[in-house]
Amino acid sequence: MTEASAHIPVLLAEVIEAVVLERDAGGTRADVIVDATFGAGGYSRALLDRGAQVVAFDRDPRAARFAEAIRRDYPNRFHLINRPFSELEAGLADASQDGCDGVVFDLGVSSMQLDEADRGFSFMRDGPLDMRMSQSGETAADLVNTAPEAELIRLFRLYGEEPKARRIAAALVRRRSEKPFTRTLDLADVIEQAVGGRRGAPTHPATRVFQALRIAVNDELDELESALDAAERTLRPGGRLATVTFHSLEDRIAKAFLTERTGRLPSGSRHLPPLARGPAPSFSLAFTGALSPQQVEIDANPRARSAKLRVAIRTEAPAWTTEPEGRRT
Numbered sequence: 328m329t330e331a332s333a334h335i336p337v338l339l340a341e342v343i344e345a346v347v348l349e350r351d352a353g354g355t356r357a358d359v360i361v362d363a364t365f366g367a368g369g370y371s372r373a374l375l376d377r378g379a380q381v382v383a384f385d386r387d388p389r390a391a392r393f394a395e396a397i398r399r400d401y402p403n404r405f406h407l408i409n410r411p412f413s414e415l416e417a418g419l420a421d422a423s424q425d426g427c428d429g430v431v432f433d434l435g436v437s438s439m440q441l442d443e444a445d446r447g448f449s450f451m452r453d454g455p456l457d458m459r460m461s462q463s464g465e466t467a468a469d470l471v472n473t474a475p476e477a478e479l480i481r482l483f484r485l486y487g488e489e490p491k492a493r494r495i496a497a498a499l500v501r502r503r504s505e506k507p508f509t510r511t512l513d514l515a516d517v518i519e520q521a522v523g524g525r526r527g528a529p530t531h532p533a534t535r536v537f538q539a540l541r542i543a544v545n546d547e548l549d550e551l552e553s554a555l556d557a558a559e560r561t562l563r564p565g566g567r568l569a570t571v572t573f574h575s576l577e578d579r580i581a582k583a584f585l586t587e588r589t590g591r592l593p594s595g596s597r598h599l600p601p602l603a604r605g606p607a608p609s610f611s612l613a614f615t616g617a618l619s620p621q622q623v624e625i626d627a628n629p630r631a632r633s634a635k636l637r638v639a640i641r642t643e644a645p646a647w648t649t650e651p652e653g654r655r656t
């Protein structure tokens with residue numbers, strides 16, 4: 328394992344203010360807040376400091392090393408669950424909870440995952456072409472070496488928004504027929520050659536393909552959709568949902584979910600019959616749009632530059648889904 332710098336929590340003060348209710352201050356029970364993306368535990372510790380009970384999730388078994396000190400400081404108010412956050416309900420049951428008062432998502436990978444070369448997330452550090460947060464299942468090498476060319480093109484376009492998807496996929500397929508990919512830097516070099524070098528581009532030419540592979544290997548977008556449905560089912564009325572996203576694909580999912588569940592359905596055309604009304608809104612927005620970090624935070628932590636925070640409040644209305652798979656009732 329290479330030395331990793333500790334993860335600096337993004338929008339920490341804003342997230343904590345958004346989800347801590349303190350309606351039970353001095354009352355009978357502490358609010359139960361789900362930290363869906365534990366990482367190094369920055370949010371969890373701040374929530375515990377504010378008196379909440381925290382049920383944290385991380386699918387990465389290596390995150391457990393950051394839980395020991397927190398558990399020592401808060402032996403009765405903290406649980407870390409090693410499950411994907413789409414299994415929110417099962418994880419809450421593991422922690423003997425039947426609902427929650429807040430759910431926070433801080434999406435993507437942690438600084439530790441990026442910095443540890445053996446995780447294979449970085450095109451800047453040589454390591455095995457892995458990218459699995461959970462350290463189980465199909466690796467990025469499996470995907471790059473076996474997916475049909477058309478599938479690679481689709482992934483690079485859809486998850487990487489890569490304009491040169493076709494050219495890159497063709498180069499990968501040509502190269503893998505001679506020698507399969509096993510290392511991150513080897514893949515990054517082949518991508519760089521396929522697009523004709525860096526040509527003064529501000530980002531490395533492999534950036535978008537690495538993002539696409541990471542999203543595909545970890546099924547990140549389906550995970551988020553399922554987890555938002557699960558948050559709706561488990562949040563008690565008045566409870567808060569906060570999402571911190573880092574790229575447009577994630578943010579689009581969070582925004583579309585909140586647009587729908589707050590009842591802001593498209594108004595339709597005046598030439599057509601009115602659209603059918605959906606179920607009663609299950610959320611109201613805490614504020615319109617998304618909050619971005621202040622420049623001073625971006626200067627201190629460049630990783631924060633693309634962060635967007637959205638916050639909504641659970642209403643009394645029933646959840647729109649009843650099934651863990653997200654099937655509509």
Ligand SMILES: C[S@@+](CC[C@H](N)C(=O)[O-])C[C@H]1O[C@@H](n2cnc3c(N)ncnc32)[C@H](O)[C@@H]1O
Nearest residue numbers: 336364366367368369370385386387411412433
């Ligand atoms: C950006 S980091 C979170 C950092 C954290 N807020 C902190 O302050 O240290 C994201 C973490 O979420 C985890 N993660 C991402 N997707 C996940 C999923 N679907 N289920 C569970 N954990 C996930 C990653 O393994 C990573 O550790």
